[in-house]
Amino acid sequence: xxxxxxxxxxxxxxxxxxGTGGTRSIEELEAIARRLREDxxxxxxxxGSGHPSSSLSAIDVMTxxxxxxxxRHDPKRPDWPDRDRFILSKGHAAPALYAVLGESDYFPxxxxxxxxxxxxxLEGHPNMRRLPGVEASTGSLGQGLSIGLGHxxxxxxxxxxxxxxxxxxxxxxxxxxxxxxLMAAAQFRTANLTLIVDHNxxxxxxxxxxxxxxxxxxxxxxxFHWHVEEIDGxxxxxxxSALSRAQEVGGRPQAIVAHTVKGKGISFVEADWSYHGKPxxxxxxxxxxEELKN
Amino acid sequence: MVALAEKYEIKLGKATRDAFGEALRELGGQDERxxxxxxxxxxxxxxxxxxxxxxxxxxxxxxxxxxxxxxxGGLAASGKIPxxxxxxxxxxxNGFDQLRMSVAFPHLNVKVVGTHAGISIxxxxxxxxxxxxxxxACALPGFTVVVPADEAATRAAVRAMMEHHGPVxxxxxxxxxPVVYRSEADAGFEIGKANRLxxxxxxxxxxxxxxxxxALQAHDALAERGISARVLxxxxxxxxxxxxxxxxxxxxxxxxxxxxxxxxxGLGSVVAMAAARRHACPMAFVNIDDxxxxxxxxxxxxxxxxxxxxxxxxxxxxxxGARKRG
Ligand SMILES: Cc1ncc(C[n+]2csc(CCOP(=O)(O)OP(=O)(O)O)c2C)c(N)n1
Ligand SMILES: [Mg+2]
Numbered sequence: 058x059x060x061x062x063x064x065x066x067x068x069x070x071x072x073x074x075x076g077t078g079g080t081r082s083i084e085e086l087e088a089i090a091r092r093l094r095e096d097x098x099x100x101x102x103x104x105g106s107g108h109p110s111s112s113l114s115a116i117d118v119m120t121x122x123x124x125x126x127x128x129r130h131d132p133k134r135p136d137w138p139d140r141d142r143f144i145l146s147k148g149h150a151a152p153a154l155y156a157v158l159g160e161s162d163y164f165p166x167x168x169x170x171x172x173x174x175x176x177x178x179l180e181g182h183p184n185m186r187r188l189p190g191v192e193a194s195t196g197s198l199g200q201g202l203s204i205g206l207g208h209x210x211x212x213x214x215x216x217x218x219x220x221x222x223x224x225x226x227x228x229x230x231x232x233x234x235x236x237x238x239l240m241a242a243a244q245f246r247t248a249n250l251t252l253i254v255d256h257n258x259x260x261x262x263x264x265x266x267x268x269x270x271x272x273x274x275x276x277x278x279x280x281f282h283w284h285v286e287e288i289d290g291x292x293x294x295x296x297x298s299a300l301s302r303a304q305e306v307g308g309r310p311q312a313i314v315a316h317t318v319k320g321k322g323i324s325f326v327e328a329d330w331s332y333h334g335k336p337x338x339x340x341x342x343x344x345x346x347e348e349l350k351n
Numbered sequence: 352m353v354a355l356a357e358k359y360e361i362k363l364g365k366a367t368r369d370a371f372g373e374a375l376r377e378l379g380g381q382d383e384r385x386x387x388x389x390x391x392x393x394x395x396x397x398x399x400x401x402x403x404x405x406x407x408x409x410x411x412x413x414x415x416x417x418x419x420x421x422x423x424g425g426l427a428a429s430g431k432i433p434x435x436x437x438x439x440x441x442x443x444x445n446g447f448d449q450l451r452m453s454v455a456f457p458h459l460n461v462k463v464v465g466t467h468a469g470i471s472i473x474x475x476x477x478x479x480x481x482x483x484x485x486x487x488a489c490a491l492p493g494f495t496v497v498v499p500a501d502e503a504a505t506r507a508a509v510r511a512m513m514e515h516h517g518p519v520x521x522x523x524x525x526x527x528x529p530v531v532y533r534s535e536a537d538a539g540f541e542i543g544k545a546n547r548l549x550x551x552x553x554x555x556x557x558x559x560x561x562x563x564x565x566a567l568q569a570h571d572a573l574a575e576r577g578i579s580a581r582v583l584x585x586x587x588x589x590x591x592x593x594x595x596x597x598x599x600x601x602x603x604x605x606x607x608x609x610x611x612x613x614x615x616x617g618l619g620s621v622v623a624m625a626a627a628r629r630h631a632c633p634m635a636f637v638n639i640d641d642x643x644x645x646x647x648x649x650x651x652x653x654x655x656x657x658x659x660x661x662x663x664x665x666x667x668x669x670x671x672g673a674r675k676r677g
Contacts, residue, residue: 231414
């Protein structure tokens, strides 16, 4: 039985549609996620560099956020003041962001082919001054949650109802600034701020537990006074319910610890964290696209 | 860089980060005091080679650059010779207050190594490009700042850096770079000493890092046009070889400063200050000016942001024109 996605979407003043449509079934969301995975591996292989594995772990959460009726935004009015914000703090997963923005018609999908080329607004890491829909220029890890907190506080000051979502990497959680922002957000009781940690267990040089073993993450966030949801970050239904519950939490910021797999969807990348920062070779791409079909 | 090298039939050597990694591994085996702290990028900075040999003296401190700098300060205060490394942008920018308070102010013997400097990293784009790092490092009292030209010069610089007592910033790059020096001995590297690579009467081109090879190409192109250019490799930005700058100003009457860095606070600023103090002369500057770059191939970026030998030639000709008119 097809479940319908929760629609928290309210059409912007212009009456334009939310994202690229209204409510979608799980099957429809799965189909979108599959297509976005293809976009991610294609565009990075074409570019000859980039971080497909870091993008693949994040894409299911981002699919539900953008196409499951959660993020209220209007691609025709990227500066709509009441839009929800999504900040990709782990900026190296830019291909995932470009995939959802392209799917939302912020720009023509043909731009995917220009990823990382001179003159292209699709830079190696997101640049908010060059690409509509990008809420923050990121790429130096650790800064997105603070920026998101700023947006959340601005909403409160202006009496606006928008929400701010920030996605960090689990290696990124090692940056001290993230914990400064965690404390500040709890202190300022920003219930309109949601952090999603893409907990894919690996960073650049090794597994997170072998670099700085900060487990258990969810408990740490709880003692920092955040509401915490811990989910399988590839289970679309679980992502939907976690995002829904987060919206209902009063008085506190919410963190969703999304347990994910780096390189999710492509067996030989899933099995090997050393794929970090490497595009697939042409023959690997063919195998990957074959796997994604099934 | 490959395209440029082919155009001028230049022999490409190793990336300066590779030369750093090799020299560090070699010295690490000889001096037990050397301790390396990296921030999850040891496979990019090449400190993983030191780590393989010396697991007890290597620490991967995670994605936490300011903490790394503090750790290095403590290690140095307890008699170790810490080498802290990451991408140049992250180690300088993220760790700047710690560089100031935990290293520069107490003048501790910390070696800060920034790899992937400049726009020549290419496709990763502006967020990963250090173009302000030299200015930041120069702003720290007591710091020595070194930007070697090639593989051999980098090896020699690493050796000199480890022998020097005091804080040092070493800037190295990601791409393979043209060979300027045949060997470490040929590089004749000494902290604070400029190398005169070509002599000339009409103008002096001052460069460092990967711009040294572009300066040499410009020298040849200018010679064909009847302009005799002196070329100085000023690998040590601080302390600057002021005598070499004074001699260039007096003997050639004009200086063009070339660097893969922003205009403000880099080699150009430092050289202009020295010239103003010692012997003012007309000057021109080839650098990234006052902007962030973008993603692209290294070659395309060097063209677009004005860092080719042609740009140096144009700057020299502009300077010559200005001098005639003046
Ligand atoms: C401040 C900073 N330090 C280092 C880097 C280099 N870097 C890019 S991605 C990465 C690993 C990130 O790991 P994680 O946050 O777990 O993201 P994942 O790729 O696993 O999604 C590192 C160290 C950076 N971008 N920013
Ligand atoms: Mg990770």
